[in-house]
Amino acid sequence: MSRPLILVTNDDGITAPGIRALVDVASQLGDVVVVAPDSPQSGMGHAVTIHDPVRIHEAKVFEGIEAYECTGTPVDCVKLAKHLILRDRKPTLALSGINHGSNAAINILYSGTLSAAMEASLEGIPSIGFSLLDFAYDADFDAAKPYLSELISFVLEHGLSSGSLLNVNIPKLPGDQIKGLKVCRQADSRWEEEFMEATDPRGQKYYWLTGKFVNMDSGEDTDLWALENGYISVVPSMHDLTNYKAIPLLKDMEKISYPSSADLRSA
Amino acid sequence: MSRPLILVTNDDGITAPGIRALVDVASQLGDVVVVAPDSPQSGMGHAVTIHDPVRIHEAKVFEGIEAYECTGTPVDCVKLAKHLILRDRKPTLALSGINHGSNAAINILYSGTLSAAMEASLEGIPSIGFSLLDFAYDADFDAAKPYLSELISFVLEHGLSSGSLLNVNIPKLPGDQIKGLKVCRQADSRWEEEFMEATDPRGQKYYWLTGKFVNMDSGEDTDLWALENGYISVVPSMHDLTNYKAIPLLKDMEKISYPSSADLRSA
Numbered sequence: 001m002s003r004p005l006i007l008v009t010n011d012d013g014i015t016a017p018g019i020r021a022l023v024d025v026a027s028q029l030g031d032v033v034v035v036a037p038d039s040p041q042s043g044m045g046h047a048v049t050i051h052d053p054v055r056i057h058e059a060k061v062f063e064g065i066e067a068y069e070c071t072g073t074p075v076d077c078v079k080l081a082k083h084l085i086l087r088d089r090k091p092t093l094a095l096s097g098i099n100h101g102s103n104a105a106i107n108i109l110y111s112g113t114l115s116a117a118m119e120a121s122l123e124g125i126p127s128i129g130f131s132l133l134d135f136a137y138d139a140d141f142d143a144a145k146p147y148l149s150e151l152i153s154f155v156l157e158h159g160l161s162s163g164s165l166l167n168v169n170i171p172k173l174p175g176d177q178i179k180g181l182k183v184c185r186q187a188d189s190r191w192e193e194e195f196m197e198a199t200d201p202r203g204q205k206y207y208w209l210t211g212k213f214v215n216m217d218s219g220e221d222t223d224l225w226a227l228e229n230g231y232i233s234v235v236p237s238m239h240d241l242t243n244y245k246a247i248p249l250l251k252d253m254e255k256i257s258y259p260s261s262a263d264l265r266s267a
Numbered sequence: 268m269s270r271p272l273i274l275v276t277n278d279d280g281i282t283a284p285g286i287r288a289l290v291d292v293a294s295q296l297g298d299v300v301v302v303a304p305d306s307p308q309s310g311m312g313h314a315v316t317i318h319d320p321v322r323i324h325e326a327k328v329f330e331g332i333e334a335y336e337c338t339g340t341p342v343d344c345v346k347l348a349k350h351l352i353l354r355d356r357k358p359t360l361a362l363s364g365i366n367h368g369s370n371a372a373i374n375i376l377y378s379g380t381l382s383a384a385m386e387a388s389l390e391g392i393p394s395i396g397f398s399l400l401d402f403a404y405d406a407d408f409d410a411a412k413p414y415l416s417e418l419i420s421f422v423l424e425h426g427l428s429s430g431s432l433l434n435v436n437i438p439k440l441p442g443d444q445i446k447g448l449k450v451c452r453q454a455d456s457r458w459e460e461e462f463m464e465a466t467d468p469r470g471q472k473y474y475w476l477t478g479k480f481v482n483m484d485s486g487e488d489t490d491l492w493a494l495e496n497g498y499i500s501v502v503p504s505m506h507d508l509t510n511y512k513a514i515p516l517l518k519d520m521e522k523i524s525y526p527s528s529a530d531l532r533s534a
Contacts, residue, residue, distance in 0.1 A: 150523040205322070
């Protein structure tokens, strides 16, 4: 039986420890091709590079693994992988991460890691974004490897519903203290106190993004609840952002006409 | 009665014709504060500036309108507006655009215009992103103004369900040929043939994002259908990306355990 083809990317850059851990796990389960940014791209969300060209080079970073580094964003990497590197070799699965730091709750929106996974899902490739709740460079990416291996095997075996990706976050715990996996919904949350103010040598003020993350969701079916209670959170996510429940509520908007209603207003 | 406070931003930059048209319409309906990027930020998606500081300056761009330009992304602009400019003045509404070019269907994901609106919705501010299907610098942003005015008035009067934003796309048509508004869902679509390849003066290859947009959705309830048939499309969108239908399908994943299942596999 032929081994599945697995595309691996991330947003912390091709030399980050997190992607090395993911390549270790993935290469046990399939043939891996890595296309990842050549520099850190955290917080890039679903950005694509429009006003500049992008470049891509082979990278001898992982022993025995086909790998490329790209000057663009995580989403650029997935697009270049499809267009230039893989072409007719359609991956069975795309993996992104392991990100250094949480992408739970609304952080999925800012995350280059998850946007890369979402870009793969737009191409019909089942995909998973992984994040570890530890920003340290020497974070322990090995602890959860057995879980990751099983989770990836599960998706290889069962697939994912069309257009879906999984947002997987891993608590900062020794492997044997992780309680298991929870399939959950994205928690409602927000960022507060978001900027540090400082003054440059010319006396001009500047601002640096920081902030306090606030969970506003008391549900026990959320990713934040799962993580706080020692579970790996798995949120099935999607790129159809339509708020279907709101459609019937807005139907009266279709009564707006031109130019009569505007005339009435200005009359 | 006090006038509503309306925050206006965009992704084409504070000097783009599209934001001027939006400020014209909005300032008839409320007190406007503009916080917009000082340079074009198309395709930035939900990117935030993490690795560099951001700066913000007052901008005398719109006669009689409080306005600021920011070095960051559209999402940075909304965050700075909240944190630094508006503080206790919570806007009734946030508007983003009018974007030069379509943000219909999956383009909502790549769009700085819509990501700015989504960032406002994360803060509980009803928000609308506007885009005109015309990339030309001298595009006619006036044609749809009567519709935009009515649409904004509708949202000021009725509000939007919590966490919602509207993705509004305007066909390239004279105002009296626009058939009206359609409330719709996001069409399923994709980009193909995404890069132009070229060679630099040193003989190195580089790639530039381009592509062909493909509608894969035959539904007559989509934004692409509405636009192709002469309507302004209005898609209620949201920042909760959870694929709720997929949650029960994945419950078996919770049976994965540590280290037993991993041991079994390696045995």
